[in-house]
Amino acid sequence: MTDDAPGALEAHLRSQRDAGRKLLVPYVTGGLGEHWLEVIEAMTAAGADAVEVGIPFSDPVMDGPTIQEASQRSLDGGATPLGILGSLEGLHVGVPLVAMTYYNLVFRTGHRRFARSLTASRVAGAIVPDVPLEELDDWSRAADDAGVETVLLAAPVTPDDRLARICERSRGFVYGVSVMGITGERQSLAESAAVMAKRLKAVTDKPVLIGFGVSTPAHAVEAAAEADGVIVASALMRRLLDGASPEDLGALVAEMRAALDAG
Amino acid sequence: MSEPSPGGRFGDYGGAFVPESLIPACQELDRAFRSAWGEQAFHDQYEQILEEHAGRPTPVTDATRLSERLGVRVLLKREDLTHTGSHKINNVVGQALLARRMGKHRVIAETGAGQHGVATATACAMFGMECVVYMGEVDVERQALNVFRMKLLGAEVRPVASGSRTLKDAINEALRDWVASVESTHYCLGSVTGPHPYPWMVRELQRIVGDEAREQCRRILDGTDPDYVVACVGGGSNAAGTFAGFVDTLARLVGVEPAGGAAVGRGLPGVVHGSRSMLLQDEHGQVSESHTISAGLDYPGVGPEHAHLAAAGRATYVAAEDGEVLDALQLLAVTEGIIPALEPAHAVAWVARAAGTEDLPEGSTVLVTMSGRGDKDAQQVMDILG
Ligand SMILES: Cc1ncc(COP(=O)(O)O)c(C=O)c1O
Numbered sequence: 043m044t045d046d047a048p049g050a051l052e053a054h055l056r057s058q059r060d061a062g063r064k065l066l067v068p069y070v071t072g073g074l075g076e077h078w079l080e081v082i083e084a085m086t087a088a089g090a091d092a093v094e095v096g097i098p099f100s101d102p103v104m105d106g107p108t109i110q111e112a113s114q115r116s117l118d119g120g121a122t123p124l125g126i127l128g129s130l131e132g133l134h135v136g137v138p139l140v141a142m143t144y145y146n147l148v149f150r151t152g153h154r155r156f157a158r159s160l161t162a163s164r165v166a167g168a169i170v171p172d173v174p175l176e177e178l179d180d181w182s183r184a185a186d187d188a189g190v191e192t193v194l195l196a197a198p199v200t201p202d203d204r205l206a207r208i209c210e211r212s213r214g215f216v217y218g219v220s221v222m223g224i225t226g227e228r229q230s231l232a233e234s235a236a237v238m239a240k241r242l243k244a245v246t247d248k249p250v251l252i253g254f255g256v257s258t259p260a261h262a263v264e265a266a267a268e269a270d271g272v273i274v275a276s277a278l279m280r281r282l283l284d285g286a287s288p289e290d291l292g293a294l295v296a297e298m299r300a301a302l303d304a305g
Numbered sequence: 306m307s308e309p310s311p312g313g314r315f316g317d318y319g320g321a322f323v324p325e326s327l328i329p330a331c332q333e334l335d336r337a338f339r340s341a342w343g344e345q346a347f348h349d350q351y352e353q354i355l356e357e358h359a360g361r362p363t364p365v366t367d368a369t370r371l372s373e374r375l376g377v378r379v380l381l382k383r384e385d386l387t388h389t390g391s392h393k394i395n396n397v398v399g400q401a402l403l404a405r406r407m408g409k410h411r412v413i414a415e416t417g418a419g420q421h422g423v424a425t426a427t428a429c430a431m432f433g434m435e436c437v438v439y440m441g442e443v444d445v446e447r448q449a450l451n452v453f454r455m456k457l458l459g460a461e462v463r464p465v466a467s468g469s470r471t472l473k474d475a476i477n478e479a480l481r482d483w484v485a486s487v488e489s490t491h492y493c494l495g496s497v498t499g500p501h502p503y504p505w506m507v508r509e510l511q512r513i514v515g516d517e518a519r520e521q522c523r524r525i526l527d528g529t530d531p532d533y534v535v536a537c538v539g540g541g542s543n544a545a546g547t548f549a550g551f552v553d554t555l556a557r558l559v560g561v562e563p564a565g566g567a568a569v570g571r572g573l574p575g576v577v578h579g580s581r582s583m584l585l586q587d588e589h590g591q592v593s594e595s596h597t598i599s600a601g602l603d604y605p606g607v608g609p610e611h612a613h614l615a616a617a618g619r620a621t622y623v624a625a626e627d628g629e630v631l632d633a634l635q636l637l638a639v640t641e642g643i644i645p646a647l648e649p650a651h652a653v654a655w656v657a658r659a660a661g662t663e664d665l666p667e668g669s670t671v672l673v674t675m676s677g678r679g680d681k682d683a684q685q686v687m688d689i690l691g
């Protein structure tokens with residue numbers, strides 16, 4: 043894949059953005075509870091532009107208590123990476139899916155086998171936060187060959203020259219981490235979120251999404267002011283862990299959608 | 306043992322598999338260590354602190370009664386005699402100096418047995434730095450004495466309730482802290498694990514053990530090197546430091562892992578806590594829990610350089626069971642008057658088992674690193690032995 047030929051994920055997000063829409067990408071932990079596939083459907087019906095599906099890892103160092111608990115519960119329920127991907131095969135939601143996982147699951151499964159499993163389940167993109175630029179080649183070769191778009195993360199401490207290289211190598215979109223920290227709900231959006239978004243928008247035309255701590259519709263609007271859209275994870279998973287139904291989560295996503303559409 | 310590649314590789318192992326948020330800090334640390342380690346003044350300062358505050362150099366003891374019992378000549382490198390009671394102080398003094406050089410006023414650490422936590426708390430007290438130590442709840446309980454020591458030294462101990470509630474989870478939590486605090490905080494990692502530059506840097510900061518021991522052995526052994534050099538392996542820092550002094554000799558290097566946490570012996574290549582190494586894991590890549598009486602060795606991974614030394618055939622890795630470790634602890638106590646920590650008791654256990662076999666033929670000379678003393682384990686061992 044080359045820069046001139048964006049994959050399905052990037053093409054979809056670009057066309058939504060270019061049509062004037064702010065992008066909304068909710069997250070769900072794969073295998074969490076009995077209804078996680080319905081949660082994806084409800085989120086999509088509520089106006090998600092893509093859905094991020096977490097493939098739980100035993101040691102998620104980038105995640106706060108909520109995603110840790112969601113991952114642990116999913117694993118305790120017997121979820122496996124290929125099992126989760128297999129379940130996605132039958133899902134037809136009409137927006138791209140993006141897998142989020144940690145590198146050891148990819149490494150153990152095998153780069154090519156993992157990439158092919160994503161494609162077989164029509165998962166368009168992958169986020170592997172513990173694979174930085176320097177360690178990217180083994181995975182990205184396999185992903186590129188299989189047509190999987192690897193989304194890279196940029197952090198507030200990333201220096202400018204490195205930021206440009208991340209944007210160049212990132213596929214699908216660029217994931218701007220809003221804050222120095224791990225995932226989790228926060229009272230207010232970090233001031234670093236807007237700075238991150240501005241810095242990214244200045245160096246790339248790829249869709250720029252801001253994630254980490256986007257917890258409310260107001261946060262979403264605030265983050266999307268500079269960025270092309272947002273990723274929302276812990277705020278949704280907290281409710282799923284507390285027993286919310288797919289409809290409840292759909293309603294929450296709909297609220298965020300409405301807020302973003304109203305600007 | 307040589308320098309890793311610029312990306313931190315020892316053969317196929319190592320690297321820096323960390324989130325983007327930590328990359329600048331790892332690079333800064335690499336630069337800071339590289340420049341400091343190239344300066345004589347830094348070495349002088351590091352060695353002076355270890356001499357004046359930590360009791361270096363530590364002796365090598367000719368363990369004559371144990372040797373008589375086993376039919377091999379055992380020499381003990383006495384890291385148990387350092388201030389704070391284990392080799393961990395060597396690494397921590399170096400990292401505390403680096404933290405100060407980088408202008409970081411807060412230091413975080415993980416700890417299993419509590420020895421690295423105590424050493425870090427000690428150095429922070431000496432340097433006037435804030436100290437937070439993450440420790441799994443299981444370890445907080447079985448190493449209660451060290452928890453209290455850390456608190457006396459002014460450190461905050463944060464119990465970790467996630468996962469297996471041991472060392473692996475303490476490292477996860479320390480990394481999570483570091484992602485949020487990296488601009489003001491130095492992560493003082495306690496072993497030759499983690500992302501580059503840690504495995505290399507910690508080995509270099511521990512090589513004082515092996516460098517001293519080589520000279521001491523030559524004095525005792527009429528200018529020759531021991532036939533075998535043995536150390537216990539959790540993450541592998543005391544072993545790496547010891548091996549560094551002997552890798553260029555003809556000595557056979559033996560790392561002793563706990564049977565319930567034998568990452569080199571029973572693991573598969575994997576990536577956790579920032580580096581590619583050998584790892585206990587299931588078929589999907591989920592990290593397995595290790596199980597051993599020794600909190601300091603209770604870790605499903607191992608430093609990448611050990612994975613490399615094993616793959617290259619330069620070092621051999623063997624395992625010791627809990628039961629023989631307890632026997633070895635008592636054997637060393639009654640023959641030499643030395644109560645070792647449970648961790649180095651693994652190394653003694655292998656020597657006791659292998660002595661007189663083809664793995665360690667009768668009449669061989671063997672250096673064993675006593676990585677720490679047994680005070681911290683007295684309560685636990687008392688409970689087990691009744
Ligand atoms: C006395 C002692 N030896 C060994 C270890 C294991 O660490 P490493 O394998 O890094 O030497 C510990 C860790 O807590 C320890 O306290």
